[in-house]
Amino acid sequence: MATETSAAETADETADESGRAGLRANAKWYVLSYPLVWLVAVFLVPLGMLVVFSFWVNIPGGQYQAGFTLDNYVRFLTTSLYLNQLWLTIELALVTSVLTLVLGYPLAYYLARLNRPWLRSTLLITIISSLWVTYVIRAYAWQVILASNGIVSSVGVAIGLLESPTSFYPGYWGLIVGMVYVFLPFMILTLYSSLRNLDGELLEASKNLGAGPLRTFRRVTLPLTRNGIASGTALVFILALGAYVLPRLLGSGSERTLPVLIEQQIMSESNYPFGAAMSIGLIVVVLAFLWVLLRVTDVTTGDLGGVDAADDDGTDAPRNAAGVFGRLWGAVGGVSSAVGLTSAVGRVGAGVEDAIETVDSNTREAVIGASLKAYVAAVMLYIAGPLAIIVAVSVTPSEFLTFPPGGFSLRWYVTFFTDPEWVGALFNSLGIAVAAALLATSIGGILAFALDRFDYRFGSVLGTFGVLPILVPPVIIGVAFLVFFLRIGFAGNRLSIIVAHGIFYAPFPFILVMQGLGELDRTYEEAAMNLGASPIRTIRTITYPLLRANVVSGALFAFILSLNEYIIAWLLSLFLVDTIPIHIFNQLRYSYPPTIAAASTVFIGLTVVAMTSIDRLSGGIWE
Amino acid sequence: MSGITLEGVSKRYDGGVLAVDDIDLEIGSGEFVTLVGPSGCGKTTTLRTIAGFEKPTAGTVRIADDDVTDAPPYERNTGMVFQDFALFPHMTVRENIAYGMEADGGYTTEEIDARVAEMLELVELPDTADRYPDQLSGGQQQRIALARALAPQPDALLLDEPLASLDKKLREQMQVELRRIQQEIGITTVFVTHNQEEALTMSDRLAVMNEGRFEQVGPPEDVYGEPDSRFVADFLGTANIFDGSVTALGDGLATVDSDGAAISSRSGAETAVGDEVAVVIRPERFRFVSGTPDGGRTEVTENVFEGEITFTRHLGSSVEFRLETAAGRELVVVHRSGLEGYEPGDEVTVSVDADDCRLVSQ
Numbered sequence: 001m002a003t004e005t006s007a008a009e010t011a012d013e014t015a016d017e018s019g020r021a022g023l024r025a026n027a028k029w030y031v032l033s034y035p036l037v038w039l040v041a042v043f044l045v046p047l048g049m050l051v052v053f054s055f056w057v058n059i060p061g062g063q064y065q066a067g068f069t070l071d072n073y074v075r076f077l078t079t080s081l082y083l084n085q086l087w088l089t090i091e092l093a094l095v096t097s098v099l100t101l102v103l104g105y106p107l108a109y110y111l112a113r114l115n116r117p118w119l120r121s122t123l124l125i126t127i128i129s130s131l132w133v134t135y136v137i138r139a140y141a142w143q144v145i146l147a148s149n150g151i152v153s154s155v156g157v158a159i160g161l162l163e164s165p166t167s168f169y170p171g172y173w174g175l176i177v178g179m180v181y182v183f184l185p186f187m188i189l190t191l192y193s194s195l196r197n198l199d200g201e202l203l204e205a206s207k208n209l210g211a212g213p214l215r216t217f218r219r220v221t222l223p224l225t226r227n228g229i230a231s232g233t234a235l236v237f238i239l240a241l242g243a244y245v246l247p248r249l250l251g252s253g254s255e256r257t258l259p260v261l262i263e264q265q266i267m268s269e270s271n272y273p274f275g276a277a278m279s280i281g282l283i284v285v286v287l288a289f290l291w292v293l294l295r296v297t298d299v300t301t302g303d304l305g306g307v308d309a310a311d312d313d314g315t316d317a318p319r320n321a322a323g324v325f326g327r328l329w330g331a332v333g334g335v336s337s338a339v340g341l342t343s344a345v346g347r348v349g350a351g352v353e354d355a356i357e358t359v360d361s362n363t364r365e366a367v368i369g370a371s372l373k374a375y376v377a378a379v380m381l382y383i384a385g386p387l388a389i390i391v392a393v394s395v396t397p398s399e400f401l402t403f404p405p406g407g408f409s410l411r412w413y414v415t416f417f418t419d420p421e422w423v424g425a426l427f428n429s430l431g432i433a434v435a436a437a438l439l440a441t442s443i444g445g446i447l448a449f450a451l452d453r454f455d456y457r458f459g460s461v462l463g464t465f466g467v468l469p470i471l472v473p474p475v476i477i478g479v480a481f482l483v484f485f486l487r488i489g490f491a492g493n494r495l496s497i498i499v500a501h502g503i504f505y506a507p508f509p510f511i512l513v514m515q516g517l518g519e520l521d522r523t524y525e526e527a528a529m530n531l532g533a534s535p536i537r538t539i540r541t542i543t544y545p546l547l548r549a550n551v552v553s554g555a556l557f558a559f560i561l562s563l564n565e566y567i568i569a570w571l572l573s574l575f576l577v578d579t580i581p582i583h584i585f586n587q588l589r590y591s592y593p594p595t596i597a598a599a600s601t602v603f604i605g606l607t608v609v610a611m612t613s614i615d616r617l618s619g620g621i622w623e
Numbered sequence: 624m625s626g627i628t629l630e631g632v633s634k635r636y637d638g639g640v641l642a643v644d645d646i647d648l649e650i651g652s653g654e655f656v657t658l659v660g661p662s663g664c665g666k667t668t669t670l671r672t673i674a675g676f677e678k679p680t681a682g683t684v685r686i687a688d689d690d691v692t693d694a695p696p697y698e699r700n701t702g703m704v705f706q707d708f709a710l711f712p713h714m715t716v717r718e719n720i721a722y723g724m725e726a727d728g729g730y731t732t733e734e735i736d737a738r739v740a741e742m743l744e745l746v747e748l749p750d751t752a753d754r755y756p757d758q759l760s761g762g763q764q765q766r767i768a769l770a771r772a773l774a775p776q777p778d779a780l781l782l783d784e785p786l787a788s789l790d791k792k793l794r795e796q797m798q799v800e801l802r803r804i805q806q807e808i809g810i811t812t813v814f815v816t817h818n819q820e821e822a823l824t825m826s827d828r829l830a831v832m833n834e835g836r837f838e839q840v841g842p843p844e845d846v847y848g849e850p851d852s853r854f855v856a857d858f859l860g861t862a863n864i865f866d867g868s869v870t871a872l873g874d875g876l877a878t879v880d881s882d883g884a885a886i887s888s889r890s891g892a893e894t895a896v897g898d899e900v901a902v903v904i905r906p907e908r909f910r911f912v913s914g915t916p917d918g919g920r921t922e923v924t925e926n927v928f929e930g931e932i933t934f935t936r937h938l939g940s941s942v943e944f945r946l947e948t949a950a951g952r953e954l955v956v957v958h959r960s961g962l963e964g965y966e967p968g969d970e971v972t973v974s975v976d977a978d979d980c981r982l983v984s985q
Contacts, residue, residue, distance in 0.1 A: 521707070521709065523705045523706075523707065523709040524709050524711060524712075526674075526676055526696070526703075526705070526709070527703065527705060527709040527711070527771075528711075528722065528726070529675075529676075529695070529696040529697045530674055530675075530676075530696050530697070530701060530702070530703040530772075530781075531697075531702075531722050531723030531726055531771070531772075531775060532697045532698075532700075532723055532726040532727050532775060533697055533722070533723075533726040534697055534726075535697075537726060538697075541722075542711060545713045546712070546713060
């Protein structure tokens with residue numbers, strides 16, 4: 001580190017001489033060192049250790065010793081159980097991403113073209129809020145719905161489709177329903193930002209030239225949102241690959257995905273080297289997927305055209321004007337794996353168009369409009385319904401979890417707020433989230449500031465650092481940090497979770513501050529300096545006030561994510577630290593007291609408040 | 624004295640682009656100098672070098688006789704009005720205007736309040752102190768930006784295309800206003816614009832820039848009437864330019880052959896036969912040769928052009944005609960309004976005095 005720094009320093013000093021006046025050339029290395037220490041020493045080192053560990057020798061009984069063996073990999077790649085589960089993990093991720101795309105596109109389209117701002121922001125806030133609620137609560141909601149005494153079963157019995165109450169989980173399709181539910185908001189928001197960027201005049205031009213709505217969609221909208229489709233699919237695929245909570249809570253024994261197996265090796269078998277090897281295997285799958293996507297992009301660069309091709313550049317992605325997700329997953333590569341899918345959809349569209357060409361255009365538009373609205377309502381119900389059910393369950397008076405509730409009672413809230421275990425978990429969660437948010441904001445914010453203000457020789461590489469943590473599946477982050485912290489005797493406490501969360505969620509403040517700096521008009525700062533303000537005074541009175549919304553939003557993001565995070569906290573807790581997601585998860589293993597619903601409702605409330613304030617603060621960040 | 628001096632100033636950017644190429648300029652105290660030129664000519668870089676936002680690669684910058692070449696912007700006493708005004712959006716008008724005085728630290732609260740009021744009076748917006756910039760119109764923002772720049776009593780006022788974002792009518796109004804305020808307080812002013820009309824109407828002197836150098840510096844009427852180069856003639860106002868070579872000299876006049884047309888023009892001191900030159904004729908210098916079909920026309924022998932009117936355009940106080948001569952050359956002729964009756968398709972004859980033609984090098 002040090003040598004690299006000083007070498008680059010001398011080389012850059014001359015170049016910087018003529019650079020932005022008022023900022024010293026040396027300052028740039030001091031500013032950069034803070035985020036780099038965290039991201040290199042405390043993030044890359046654990047990941048590196050994981051690689052090393054995967055070659056070490058396991059001694060049954062929770063011990064391991066340094067050495068070099070390929071046994072772990074051989075075991076992973078030759079045991080049909082693991083290979084089957086690896087394939088299942090990939091298959092689940094593929095099915096999930098395709099289904100979310102099909103469900104999400106019409107909704108995103110409707111939102112992007114919606115002309116009533118209040119309705120749009122209400123729908124967006126609903127989608128966004130559900131997005132951030134912990135997987136544990138959302139999986140729990142589907143347990144309530146799919147259980148043998150749940151809604152699906154009782155409705156089925158009532159209308160005679162089912163002969164007796166049936167449980168739809170655990171099992172493959174129950175898991176798919178839950179996965180799609182959980183990842184659909186990510187897809188919608190990515191597509192939404194892509195569709196919002198689409199110039200409405202292009203659609204009008206197309207219609208003016210005589211193209212009907214379907215032709216306009218097929219020839220203009222679809223091709224121009226191809227990158228959004230690719231980014232959304234890639235995002236959901238990678239998230240689904242790393243999913244741990246859903247397969248655990250909604251899948252049966254045969255749906256144990258790779259993250260579940262990894263956690264098992266670590267927490268139950270204490271076989272660290274083998275857990276590490278499987279983690280590397282999962283990372284390889286993610287990297288291979290990204291590589292394939294990028295290859296496909298190269299092949300079809302011509303198809304992409306210039307319109308949203310700017311999203312392709314990984315490091316510049318955070319500066320783009322697209323939504324947060326567009327930018328984040330622009331970093332994955334604005335990929336056109338969806339090209340094949342796009343043309344398939346296009347062909348279907350063409351067929352439908354031919355079929356209805358005979359109907360007069362007003363009827364056609366009316367039918368399309370009405371069916372789109374019905375579809376949107378159905379998907380919104382799918383997104384919002386489960387959490388509404390949780391809220392309803394939380395006010396049920398009876399001892400057992402029932403739906404619909406037989407009356408109204410706040411007794412489970414009373415239980416929640418008076419049970420020392422729940423209150424303790426709540427305070428742990430809040431404390432960890434606040435500290436992690438501050439850490440994440442300091443890392444991400446300072447890195448963004450440094451990259452914006454100074455020219456670094458490896459600026460684009462450093463920019464990738466800013467978004468790197470979020471690309472690694474959380475279960476692997478958890479395992480890596482666990483291995484690292486165990487080495488230095490620092491696991492099983494709140495601080496270790498704070499550090500892991502602080503680094504893992506630094507990309508959010510990073511991207512938001514980067515965006516704020518990108519949009520910040522530099523002449524404000526020049527005007528301040530021209531009026532005699534020193535650089536420090538300029539940052540204090542001009543730069544920071546103008547960036548405050550972005551900084552605070554970034555911190556709130558990190559806060560809410562840390563608050564809701566389960567797997568990293570669980571791995572690092574070593575059974576010693578209890579947070580709300582951990583507590584709910586553990587309770588779900590044995591019983592379903594409605595206190596869980598009350599706890600969930602409190603959490604959902606916190607999340608909605610935080611997300612609404614981010615939206616207010618930033619004047620519609622989701623636009 | 625609070626003039627500005629640039630000596631041998633050059634600015635080369637990191638990428639190797641030479642934005643400003645060894646320029647010298649002395650601006651007197653209270654003088655209004657305009658830097659004008661096409662985009663990329665280096666005028667903004669020159670202004671930003673004076674303000675301290677760019678550090679020159681070579682040369683010296685002096686403001687009020689102090690060498691400020693190495694001083695950061697906040698240690699130079701200049702007041703700048705930015706193209707989009709850069710009014711701090713999170714501060715009221717009062718806070719914006721007070722900002723420079725607060726940063727200075729040498730003003731008491733009472734002095735600041737008094738000065739803010741004085742500045743608002745000067746720009747004729749006394750009731751806007753508690754508004755935010757986004758509650759002001761474009762013209763009001765412009766005035767507040769000016770008030771903010773002037774409040775800390777700078778040695779020089781720097782204007783970076785401040786009128787570019789205003790609509791035409793407001794722009795003309797502000798041209799007058801800006802000049803009034805500048806003369807009222809007698810502040811040294813450097814004005815950057817790509818708008819040649821602004822440059823001609825507002826300045827004591829203007830400096831036409833091209834490719835990082837000054838093409839010509841002088842009072843507007845001189846630069847317009849006596850351009851030193853083809854570039855200046857072409858850039859400022861409209862010009863009919865005839866490229867050709869000098870065929871004869873005598874009596875202070877040169878005869879230039881341009882594609883077969885012989886044009887008589889005032890010659891320069893160093894003009895020689897055979898020089899490749901350009902003859903510049905301003906459109907308003909042409910006269911219509913009044914004539915009747917029976918041949919009773921005024922005696923005009925030199926610089927006569929016959930052509931067909933292809934296009935007319937009313938400019939308000941004058942009319943612009945486009946003529947196409949038999950040789951296929953296009954002429955632009957401007958005449959004061961009141962000369963009705965000429966229409967596209969008419970055959971007309973125009974002429975220009977040799978004295979109104981100017982020779983420049985090609």
